Amino acid sequence: MSDAEPLLAVEDLRTVFHTDREEIHAVDGVSFEIRAGETVGLVGESGSGKSVTARSILGLVDSPGAIEEGSIRYRGEELTDDSWDRHRGDIAIVFQDPGSALNPVYTVGNQIREALKIHQDLRGAAARDRAVELLEDVGIPDAATRVGEYPHQLSGGMQQRAVIAMALACDPDLLVCDEPTTALDVTIQAQILDLLAELQREEDLAILFITHDMGVIEDATDRVNVIYAGEVVERAPTDALFENPQHPYTRALLRSIPGRTPPDETLPTIEGEVPTPTGPATVCRFAPRCPDAFGACVEVHPDQQDVSEGGDDRSAACLLHDDRYPNEMGTGDGTDGGGPDERSVAAAAENTNYGAVDHGGAPPETGVAGDVNGQGAAGGVDDVGDEGGGEI
Ligand code: ADP
Ligand code: MG
Numbered sequence: 001m002s003d004a005e006p007l008l009a010v011e012d013l014r015t016v017f018h019t020d021r022e023e024i025h026a027v028d029g030v031s032f033e034i035r036a037g038e039t040v041g042l043v044g045e046s047g048s049g050k051s052v053t054a055r056s057i058l059g060l061v062d063s064p065g066a067i068e069e070g071s072i073r074y075r076g077e078e079l080t081d082d083s084w085d086r087h088r089g090d091i092a093i094v095f096q097d098p099g100s101a102l103n104p105v106y107t108v109g110n111q112i113r114e115a116l117k118i119h120q121d122l123r124g125a126a127a128r129d130r131a132v133e134l135l136e137d138v139g140i141p142d143a144a145t146r147v148g149e150y151p152h153q154l155s156g157g158m159q160q161r162a163v164i165a166m167a168l169a170c171d172p173d174l175l176v177c178d179e180p181t182t183a184l185d186v187t188i189q190a191q192i193l194d195l196l197a198e199l200q201r202e203e204d205l206a207i208l209f210i211t212h213d214m215g216v217i218e219d220a221t222d223r224v225n226v227i228y229a230g231e232v233v234e235r236a237p238t239d240a241l242f243e244n245p246q247h248p249y250t251r252a253l254l255r256s257i258p259g260r261t262p263p264d265e266t267l268p269t270i271e272g273e274v275p276t277p278t279g280p281a282t283v284c285r286f287a288p289r290c291p292d293a294f295g296a297c298v299e300v301h302p303d304q305q306d307v308s309e310g311g312d313d314r315s316a317a318c319l320l321h322d323d324r325y326p327n328e329m330g331t332g333d334g335t336d337g338g339g340p341d342e343r344s345v346a347a348a349a350e351n352t353n354y355g356a357v358d359h360g361g362a363p364p365e366t367g368v369a370g371d372v373n374g375q376g377a378a379g380g381v382d383d384v385g386d387e388g389g390g391e392i
Helices: 050-057 081-086 108-120 124-137 156-168 186-203 214-220 238-243 248-255 345-349
Strands: 008-018 023-034 039-043 065-074 091-094 174-178 206-211 223-228 231-237
Touching (some): 008 050, 023 223, 023 231, 039 050, 050 065, 050 174, 108 124, 108 156, 124 156, 156 186, 174 186, 186 206, 186 214, 206 214, 214 238, 223 238, 223 248
Parallel strands (some): 039 223, 091 174, 174 206
Antiparallel strands (some): 223 231
16 A cells, blocks of 8 residues: 555445335445544434445445445455455444444453454464453453453443454454444543544554544544535545534534533524435535525535635535535626526425435434434434444
């Protein structure tokens, strides 16, 4: 792998679920890169396609879902059904709920030793010692005793540490963390974030950090991708994104961070909810909820526009940044002179596939409505099909 080559390159990824009633385009043209040793965020409300993206990267999309287009390259090598096996362990995943990632009938040590056997061919005393060492590395006190305990004997925070130890037993160089702190209380969340940051420094791990929580993104990531209804709508270095967000959806997510709102005001939320994408995107899927939407937003699909300042690498998929579409915000160049047509944005939305929210045979959805910080989502209603832990 040359220096310029990213560790992971996801390009135009499209993952579709074919249910009895509809096609759900859960991931609809997502592209991003992760370089060795960096933490990249993927942030968006519940139902945006974050977990399906994670599962796609790990080759864990189950029927009726399938990756239908795009490419996922690990160190330059295309990950296909055959090559995923070769990289088993190079990419490990930590899910939201440690309780379901651990098998209740085996001790924590047993489960770590199993991973060590599969991925590092370590057995016997060497595996036993290494399991204790890994539990120490993830900050579990009295590791020599804890290694013999069952998952239910550990608190939620300690269980998540054990899951991280299991992931590390694969000796990965990319750790995909899908809402790793969402099920934990705030103090424990902070400890797990510190642990991940420390592991990253010490082990030179790259991390894909998936969360609905902008506060976590600010603390934990170097670069960030904002995802909405299966599409990345803004990508930027984290500092630049927080300083000067360029997509209306990013701005709405930022307004929802606790602490950024005066204490006597309730947390602003975005009205409405993430639509289920029941077809490929043909227009802006955020338009029906967007305070800045204008006519063209429900007529054309926004491409990524370069919005870099001073050479940073960033883009936003929004017509406000596309000179071809003039609008009252004054960012267009006014060439066609024609404003939006008479249809309201919401009415026009009904004619597009992004308006459909009838889930039919789809699995239970999140129902976190407009609460972008997902307080309503804590406790694990977030994800469809999260289970297991460990590795690809
Ligand atoms: P997030 O992790 O951002 O909350 P997900 O990636 O879990 O969102 O889901 C994205 C979309 O894909 C949602 O509309 C969800 O209903 C749909 N989806 C996820 N898994 C399945 C499945 N197994 N079958 C059908 N639809 C699914
Ligand atoms: Mg999820």
